[in-house]
Amino acid sequence: MAVPATGATRYACNGEVRIAFEDLGGAGGEPLLLIMGLAVSRFWWPQGLVDELVRRGFHVAAYDQRDAGQSTHFPGAGAASPITAVLRRRSPAYTAEDMTDDAVAVVDALGWDSAHLFGHSMGGQLAQRTALRHPGRVRSITSSASLPGERRQPGRGPVRAPGHRGPARPDEVSRGP
Numbered sequence: 310m311a312v313p314a315t316g317a318t319r320y321a322c323n324g325e326v327r328i329a330f331e332d333l334g335g336a337g338g339e340p341l342l343l344i345m346g347l348a349v350s351r352f353w354w355p356q357g358l359v360d361e362l363v364r365r366g367f368h369v370a371a372y373d374q375r376d377a378g379q380s381t382h383f384p385g386a387g388a389a390s391p392i393t394a395v396l397r398r399r400s401p402a403y404t405a406e407d408m409t410d411d412a413v414a415v416v417d418a419l420g421w422d423s424a425h426l427f428g429h430s431m432g433g434q435l436a437q438r439t440a441l442r443h444p445g446r447v448r449s450i451t452s453s454a455s456l457p458g459e460r461r462q463p464g465r466g467p468v469r470a471p472g473h474r475g476p477a478r479p480d481e482v483s484r485g486p
Contacts, residue, residue, distance in 0.1 A: 338369075
């Protein structure tokens with residue numbers, strides 16, 4: 310699938326939800342999807358970081374989460390603080406699983422079979438959840454300023470992505486030059 314010139318806003322669809330995304334350059338490189346945190350536009354990724362990722366051989370794209378930037382906004386989800394959102398008694402308009410499916414919708418719209426995911430803040434948790442929910446679509450994850458998104462199954466312990474070996478042993482950790 311041919312990808313249009315970089316810099317143009319495009320839209321992926323997950324059901325009725327439109328997810329705004331942008332190809333940031335590096336066509337032909339390793340596919341890398343940048344996932345920003347809650348209610349933050351894709352435009353917050355530093356241009357220097359994007360340029361360096363492209364220079365290192367990545368084909369980079371970024372998108373706006375639901376209720377952020379140019380993606381679909383849901384009534385009543387906008388101006389409230391995160392504390393208000395947690396304390397409200399009504400059901401949310403969408404789930405974290407819906408948001409992981411948004412990431413895969415962007416990967417599909419870009420014509421990629423799979424991608425590396427780089428998530429910042431809540432985007433790091435979404436990258437982890439995407440790897441668990443869609444393991445064949447994720448090449449690797451990098452999480453920045455985020456927490457582990459460990460899920461547990463009753464009586465079974467943590468759910469791990471296929472191929473996960475557990476924490477690195479000290480002899481496996483690179484100590485640098």
